[in-house]
Amino acid sequence: MQETRLDTARIRAARRVIDPVFLDTPLYRCEALEPGLGCRVSIKLETANPVRSFKARGTEVVASLLADNASRAAVCASAGNLGQALAWSGRGRGLDVTVVASRFATRAKLDRIRALGARLELVDGDHEMARERAAAIARYEGIRLVEDSLDIETCEGAATIGLELVDTAPSFDTVLIALGGGALATGVGHVVKTLAPEVEVICIQPLGAPALTHSWRQRRVVITDSTNTIADGVAGRHPVPAVLDDLLLVADDAVLVQETSIIAGMRMLLDHAGLVVEPSAALGIAAILEDRDRFAGRHVVTIVCGSNVDVDAYHQWVSAAPIHRS
Structure with a gap:
């Protein structure tokens, strides 16, 4: 291969x-x-x-690296599961996590992101708009942008x-x-x-x-x-x-x-x-x-x-x- x-x-x-x-x-x-x-x-x-999904396997790896980073902060766009996973992994390592999601995402997922201590920002469009907003936050705040599948x-x-x-x-x-x-x-x-x-x-x-x-x-x-x-x-x-x-x-x-x-x-x-x-x-x-x-x-x-x-x-x-x- x-x-x-x-x-x-x-x-x-x-x-x-x-x-x-x-x-x-x-x-x-x-x-x-x-x-x-x-x-x-x-x-x-x-x-x-x-977090009731496989996503934390990846966010655990991301968070383990960020724990040694000076900013100790990250942002991601999520339909819900990645955001929950990053919030869970970040909470355990003292990271500041922001999640951007569509306001039309599943409410149970959004509620759980908030409950896990992440800052949640909602956009009026779909997931692609959330990705654009997350990238803008990362640039403005100088923090790690976690991009599912690309990272x-x-x-x-x-x-x-x-x-x-x-x-x-x-x-x-x-x-x-x-x-x-x-x-x-x-x-x-x-x-x-x-x-x-x-x-x-x-x-x-x-x-x-x-x-x-x-x-x-x-x-x-x-x-x-x-x-x-x-x-x-x-x-x-x-x-x-x-x-x-x-x-x-x-x-x-x-x-x-x-x-x-x-x-x-x-x-x-x-x-x-x-x-x-x-x-x-x-x-x-x-x-x-x-x-x-x-x-x-x-x-x-x-x-x-x-x-x-x-x-x-x-x-x-x-x-x-x-x-x-x-």
Whole structure:
């Protein structure tokens, strides 16, 4: 494999600075899901931690470096999960954290950012506007701008999930990864392709937020004008060129799924796995639902990456979803 920006030795070293509460997350075969999906399914559960997503693996690495920095301050743009993670990691190290988010972001995520002690600034636009505002704050205040997926620490922190997969999982032949900014996909993908190259790495995005998938398919950055998906955690419009370069090296495929399939996947994870997940965490199940023949007979690992949901919206989604009887 050609070299990505990531380094396997640094990824192993990252485990030493990440709080153990975020490491060695549950990994198990979920047989109850299998009759409805037609394949063996294992779940890597990245929600059983204080911020209910995988993001703190990366922010722990960032914060460990910032703790030795003179300014001891950072700002990020976030749809919610990165902001919570940076606030949690910063609080534990005495850092001053500012998070910029869209005022239309999930309220539960915004409330949790505030509760963790970060300064929260809201913008009237989408995530791309939040990114611009965060960059302006960083320039004006002379502090660290934490950019998810562009900053290698966020990718290599997420990549520790890949180490846990290849070190502990029984034989599996496919890993399904939610694709947003790309930190999770490039991080896990790098480790899998380095240490278990025979495993197929498939990335999944919603049809309503397809920028990085289109970019991967066309091998160039494709920017979209808008997004339209309930999966706010993966709803980017402007892929980072360096992230695309990495993704082209580690992803075997990138697929788009419909909103109805995402919701059906959330319902299946609730009914058959007892898991309340946010839409981005159901993308892997959605991909299987839309192409059962492709995955028939395989052992698939799907990374359940977040469970920060708006309760009212969640109830509406799962109550409207079709019931998949096993």
